Amino acid sequence: MRQEKAPGLLLVDMNQGGLEETARLVGEQAGMLTVTADLADVEQPKRLVELAVDRFGGLDVIVSNAGVLIPGSLRDLTVLDYERTFAVNTRATWLLGQAALPHMEGKGGAIVATASIGAVMPPPMIGAYGPSKAALTGLIRLMAQEWGPLGIRSNSVSPGPTLTGMTQNQYGHPEGRQRREAAIPVRRLGVPEDIANAIVFLSRPESGFINGIDITVDGGMMTTLLQASVSQAK
Ligand SMILES: NC(=O)c1ccc[n+]([C@@H]2O[C@H](COP(=O)([O-])OP(=O)(O)OC[C@H]3O[C@@H](n4cnc5c(N)ncnc54)[C@H](O)[C@@H]3O)[C@@H](O)[C@H]2O)c1
Numbered sequence: 608m609r610q611e612k613a614p615g616l617l618l619v620d621m622n623q624g625g626l627e628e629t630a631r632l633v634g635e636q637a638g639m640l641t642v643t644a645d646l647a648d649v650e651q652p653k654r655l656v657e658l659a660v661d662r663f664g665g666l667d668v669i670v671s672n673a674g675v676l677i678p679g680s681l682r683d684l685t686v687l688d689y690e691r692t693f694a695v696n697t698r699a700t701w702l703l704g705q706a707a708l709p710h711m712e713g714k715g716g717a718i719v720a721t722a723s724i725g726a727v728m729p730p731p732m733i734g735a736y737g738p739s740k741a742a743l744t745g746l747i748r749l750m751a752q753e754w755g756p757l758g759i760r761s762n763s764v765s766p767g768p769t770l771t772g773m774t775q776n777q778y779g780h781p782e783g784r785q786r787r788e789a790a791i792p793v794r795r796l797g798v799p800e801d802i803a804n805a806i807v808f809l810s811r812p813e814s815g816f817i818n819g820i821d822i823t824v825d826g827g828m829m830t831t832l833l834q835a836s837v838s839q840a841k
Contacts, residue, residue, distance in 0.1 A: 615663035647694035652702035668810045671700040671720040677734045696739035712757045719809045722763040751819025760818040762809045767825025769797035792827035
């Protein structure tokens, strides 16, 4: 194991093509490492944390961003799909944090997970996605309490509708996009940079007194949900 910390970035995804594209967007950096791994596999988080520590001599930040959305109604949802959704969207964050604990304890560290506005207002027909993100924000609040005294901060970011691979089918065509944009006060979809900016903030020392919160990054969409229910009640 290295004795001194070296700047480094370990990027992980189960999709090799997507991983290469992300690495290209990040740009060539000394110490950047890409690893293809399935975060639903219980062995992987520990292996990845140890790889990062071994390569970089320590660990400052974990961003647990991988997520899966398996569409379908609760009536038709299979146990396998339910479990996979929770394994990726919830359990992986806990296992990454648990594995990082001995390396961050007493040295300081930040864990940031990507939740969703669906944690609070779960949209129908997307399986266990909403509940898995609700469990994730609960997990983050618990990590904040148990690991805060060890110098590790845990927070999450909840994106609203954001144009990515996950939502390409929904928002990739003008009709779907315009319908969604009409429901967002700033009248545009989120872009990955909007979400990344909040994650970077929660990762940095500037947010050193912020622990156990969720930042909603949705252009104000959540504020309109109350409005919609009030006008429905009229
Ligand atoms: N796009 C949105 O509107 C939106 C809204 C709310 C929350 N989110 C959340 O944002 C995060 C990023 O999603 P995105 O929108 O960029 O979608 P995306 O599908 O483009 O990215 C998700 C990534 O996670 C990877 N992944 C999935 N399962 C994995 C596994 N088992 N192991 C390793 N990697 C795995 C996928 O390969 C993919 O690259 C997710 O947690 C998602 O739930 C997205």
